[in-house]
Amino acid sequence: MEIRRRNDHIEISELDPFLAELLLQIPESANPDGVPAAEQRLFSSPTNGKQTDLCAEWKTYVEPELRRLFETATQTVVADLEQLNGKEKSFANRMLRIPAGHSDAWLSALNQARLVIATKNNFTESELNDHFRSPIGSRRDLSLFQVNFYGFLQEFILRELESSE
């Protein structure tokens, strides 16, 4: 896999089917439905639950706005990922172009996905910091790899954003 900045977009080329599949899983992975802990992490309390009146207001007025914000970001990523649903043979390497203007949406969707996966799997800090863990031998290992792969993409996008400012 190669990742580079080209004019007004980030280009991920030589994307093998396994990594392409991981990217296609971003929207589903970012969805906290059915996992209360993940839902709680994405929509955390503004006061650690101490100010009940403020928490109630937050749920009514702020949470729906945040939900819309996260959904909009995920929808942008879903639209970009359409490029990977081409008619090429399933084992062929793919290419993905992320418009520079979609960087924030990608950062958000990748972050949502990483947080939901980490919460679902209850990863410890040391597991998350172990970037050289291999090989992938279980579903848990795969999830950890997914978190790290998404983190790598985030780092690249952040670097590109910083250099363009």
Next chain:
Amino acid sequence: MSCGPWQDTGWLAQIEDIEDTIHNSNEKAGTITTAEPTIEKETRSEEDLDVPWQVVVHNDPVNLMSYVTMVFQRVFGYPREKAERHMLEVHHKGRSILWSGMRERAELYVQQLHGYLLLATLEKAC
């Protein structure tokens, strides 16, 4: 050095005269009255008292350090060095106070931070 009203003792003498007059007239009438202190009811809310609120960001093992730094720069307009200092404080001490001031603005900051998926809370300053 300029003189404020407290240096002018004329007003003090006038007050003492008035107090003497009241005291003497009460003694003549056989009663001594003292002015009842007026206790004002507390009607001001916490916001009126300007109790500062703090925007606190808590450690989270998932969010990337570079991401957190970028968010601090964007939300608070901090220069990179200051944003990094706060990010490291969050990382090493578990939390950092990013801003303190009026509640309304603090709420807005926390909302923005939640939009970036950071663990942020609003706390009343001690």
